[in-house]
Amino acid sequence: MNLDFISELFIPIVLVACLIVGYCIKHIPRLAKVSNxxxxxxxxxxxxxxxxxxxxxxxxxxxxxxALTGLASTGLHQAFKRIIERVGQNNE
Structure with a gap:
C-alpha cells in the first residue's frame, strides 16, 4: 500500500496527533459525554x-x-482502530 499521498496532502505529525486525540475522546470514560x-x-x-x-x-x-488534516484523521479512525486492535490481539 503506497501512502505517499499523505505527506503531499496532509501534515503527518498533525494527522497522528489528531488520530490520538480522537481515539482518546472515544475511549476515555470521562470523555464519553462528548458527542460523536x-x-x-x-x-x-x-x-x-x-x-x-x-x-x-x-x-x-x-x-x-x-483543519483538513484534522478532518482526515476522523476518516482514518477506522484504520487506526483496526491497527490498535490487531496489536492488542497479537500481544495476548
Whole structure:
C-alpha cells in the first residue's frame, strides 16, 4: 500500500496527533459525554492550531491544511482502530 499521498496532502505529525486525540475522546470514560457529532469539529480546530505550531506561523494556508488534516484523521479512525486492535490481539 503506497501512502505517499499523505505527506503531499496532509501534515503527518498533525494527522497522528489528531488520530490520538480522537481515539482518546472515544475511549476515555470521562470523555464519553462528548458527542460523536462534535469530534470532527474538535479535530478540525485542533488540526488548524497544530499546523500553525508545527509550521511556526499563522497563515491561512496553515489553518486550512491543518483543519483538513484534522478532518482526515476522523476518516482514518477506522484504520487506526483496526491497527490498535490487531496489536492488542497479537500481544495476548
Amino acid at each position: 457529532d462534535y469530534i470532527p469539529a474538535i479535530l478540525a480546530i485542533l488540526g488548524a492550531i497544530l499546523a500553525c505550531v508545527a509550521n511556526t506561523s499563522i497563515t491561512l494556508e496553515n489553518i486550512v491544511y491543518g
